[in-house]
Amino acid sequence: MHDTPTIPPAAPTCAVVVYAPGARRSTGFWRSLAVMGVNIYRSRELIRQLFIRDYLAVHKKSFLGFAWIMLSPVVAALSWFFMNAAGVLKPATPDAVPYPVYVLLGTTLWGLFIGFYQSATQTLTTAQGYILQIRYPHEALLVKQALEQVVNFAAALGVNLVAFLWFGVRPHWMILLLPLTTLPLFFLGAGLGLIIAVLGVVATEFRRLCEVGLGLMLFITPVLYTPAALALSPRAQTVLHWNPLTHLIEAARSTLLNGTLPDPLAFALSALFALAVFLVAWRLFYVSEHRVIEKLF
Numbered sequence: 154m155h156d157t158p159t160i161p162p163a164a165p166t167c168a169v170v171v172y173a174p175g176a177r178r179s180t181g182f183w184r185s186l187a188v189m190g191v192n193i194y195r196s197r198e199l200i201r202q203l204f205i206r207d208y209l210a211v212h213k214k215s216f217l218g219f220a221w222i223m224l225s226p227v228v229a230a231l232s233w234f235f236m237n238a239a240g241v242l243k244p245a246t247p248d249a250v251p252y253p254v255y256v257l258l259g260t261t262l263w264g265l266f267i268g269f270y271q272s273a274t275q276t277l278t279t280a281q282g283y284i285l286q287i288r289y290p291h292e293a294l295l296v297k298q299a300l301e302q303v304v305n306f307a308a309a310l311g312v313n314l315v316a317f318l319w320f321g322v323r324p325h326w327m328i329l330l331l332p333l334t335t336l337p338l339f340f341l342g343a344g345l346g347l348i349i350a351v352l353g354v355v356a357t358e359f360r361r362l363c364e365v366g367l368g369l370m371l372f373i374t375p376v377l378y379t380p381a382a383l384a385l386s387p388r389a390q391t392v393l394h395w396n397p398l399t400h401l402i403e404a405a406r407s408t409l410l411n412g413t414l415p416d417p418l419a420f421a422l423s424a425l426f427a428l429a430v431f432l433v434a435w436r437l438f439y440v441s442e443h444r445v446i447e448k449l450f
Contacts, residue, residue: 185439186432192290203297208304226261226309250410251320258313258409259376262402265306266338267367272298273346274353274360276438291442292435295347299339306335325412334405337424341397344431347438354444374398397423 180188193200276294310331317324345363353360371377373392380393380403393399400423403415414420 269342
């Protein structure tokens with residue numbers, strides 16, 4: 154008998170990743186955005202696990218635990234209730250909306266924008282413990298950070314709705330469109346945050362200047378007052394008109410309170426501007442994140 158020759162098993166095929174200098178810079182703009190989008194989709198389980206781990210870790214070590222999520226919006230609501238009862242707050246608001254309701258919702262939307270900005274600036278610094286140990290798409294960290302802000306916003310919005318009922322205000326059914334009207338706030342906040350995260354490595358002054366600028370933006374955005382309050386000042390009206398946050402916050406607030414868009418064209422243009430800022434920032438992050446990590450660590 155002749156021995157039957159044995160055929161060795163085929164070696165398992167493995168994906169080969171080739172790194173080349175300047176490979177990311179040579180990737181086209183839309184191609185790089187598509188790559189990052191695919192990376193986020195493939196990392197959805199990682200995002201979920203990181204979100205659960207980090208969000209629970211923040212509240213597990215405190216005595217009040219998850220009550221901290223509700224404490225800040227409750228304190229804010231009570232402060233506006235007190236000032237309204239004391240007669241301090243009597244400005245005119247659109248459609249006779251109680252001023253505490255108007256300003257409480259405005260500050261909540263502003264907090265969402267600032268939260269998106271801050272979470273984007275900390276996209277890489279919050280993962281210092283394992284960012285050099287595990288190979289994974291770092292853009293997943295931005296999504297995880299944004300999810301934390303969305304949960305905090307949902308808790309604050311729940312407190313707002315209770316305040317609305319207290320003042321006899323019934324939210325409009327177009328509150329269902331709130332995810333769409335607040336999406337541009339994510340684009341603008343996260344876009345600015347990613348740009349500062351990259352530029353801040355080169356010079357920390359960029360981060361400080363942006364924080365000062367955002368502090369100023371609070372006062373030239375109708376968060377604590379109505380646009381009509383500045384009707385007697387043409388210059389102030391011009392500043393408000395060219396401020397994209399004016400139209401983004403007014404649109405989200407108005408759709409929730411009365412189901413209307415004060416200026417649909419201005420909102421559309423502001424939303425497109427916010428999207429453009431985000432796409433440019435995303436591309437910048439994709440091209441330079443490795444250099445940023447080298448500088449950080």
